[in-house]
Amino acid sequence: MTSPDSDLSNTSTKLKDVSLASQQLLERKKFQCVFQELKKRVEFGRTEEAASNQHKSDAIDDKLEQRSERQAELQKSHDTVLRDSEKKTSIKTPKVILDVENLPPCPCRTQCPECRQYIMTETFSSISSVTWLLCFITAGIGCMAGCCLLPFCIDQFKSITHRCPKCRTLITTIKRL
Ligand SMILES: [Zn+2]
Numbered sequence: 018m019t020s021p022d023s024d025l026s027n028t029s030t031k032l033k034d035v036s037l038a039s040q041q042l043l044e045r046k047k048f049q050c051v052f053q054e055l056k057k058r059v060e061f062g063r064t065e066e067a068a069s070n071q072h073k074s075d076a077i078d079d080k081l082e083q084r085s086e087r088q089a090e091l092q093k094s095h096d097t098v099l100r101d102s103e104k105k106t107s108i109k110t111p112k113v114i115l116d117v118e119n120l121p122p123c124p125c126r127t128q129c130p131e132c133r134q135y136i137m138t139e140t141f142s143s144i145s146s147v148t149w150l151l152c153f154i155t156a157g158i159g160c161m162a163g164c165c166l167l168p169f170c171i172d173q174f175k176s177i178t179h180r181c182p183k184c185r186t187l188i189t190t191i192k193r194l
Contacts, residue, residue: 112126113126113127113128113135114126114127115127115128117130117179117188117189118189120138120179120188120189120191122140122177122191123140123177124137124138124139124140124179125137125138125179126138127179127188129181129183129184129186129188130186130188131181131184131186132181132183132184132186134181134183136181136182136183137182138179138180138181138182138188139179139180139181139182140177140178140179140180141177141178141180142172142175142176142177142178143175143176143178143190144169144175144176145175145176145192145193147174147175147176147192147193148168148169148174148175151168151174152165152166152168152169153165155167155168173193174193175193176190176191176192176193177190177191178190178191179191
């Protein structure tokens with residue numbers, strides 16, 4: 018038979034055990050809480066890191082876009098400069114006109130049909146039948162006070178003759194009207 022004393026001590030031991038167990042559980046719970054908190058913080062850090070990484074990649078994207086824009090601008094200006102320089106070189110080296118019958122009314126580069134050399138032609142204007150015709154027309158209208166002589170002073174009413182500066186050959190004559 019068990020005495021009440023031993024019963025009491027038994028109960029008190031059990032109570033102690035229970036309280037110890039509950040204390041342990043509390044400790045465990047606390048630890049769990051701390052662990053959770055730590056975990057949360059770590060995760061938060063990670064998300065923050067991810068966010069900052071995202072931000073960085075966004076910044077890089079922006080920079081890339083700016084670079085591509087700048088590149089397009091540079092390409093454009095480069096093309097413009099290239100075109101300009103092409104224009105300039107075309108001005109510096111005028112086209113050689115080989116068809117002597119279609120020379121413009123100004124000095125131009127061509128091949129002399131006589132000496133076969135590539136030359137810059139000399140031009141001079143000369144009185145043509147058109148000049149005389151205009152003279153008679155102005156005289157007929159009534160401009161007798163010297164107005165009929167005007168066509169002789171205006172190069173547009175005269176013929177233009179191209180001459181080779183080396184062999185002095187007359188290459189062609191451009192008649193007006
Ligand atoms: Zn010549």
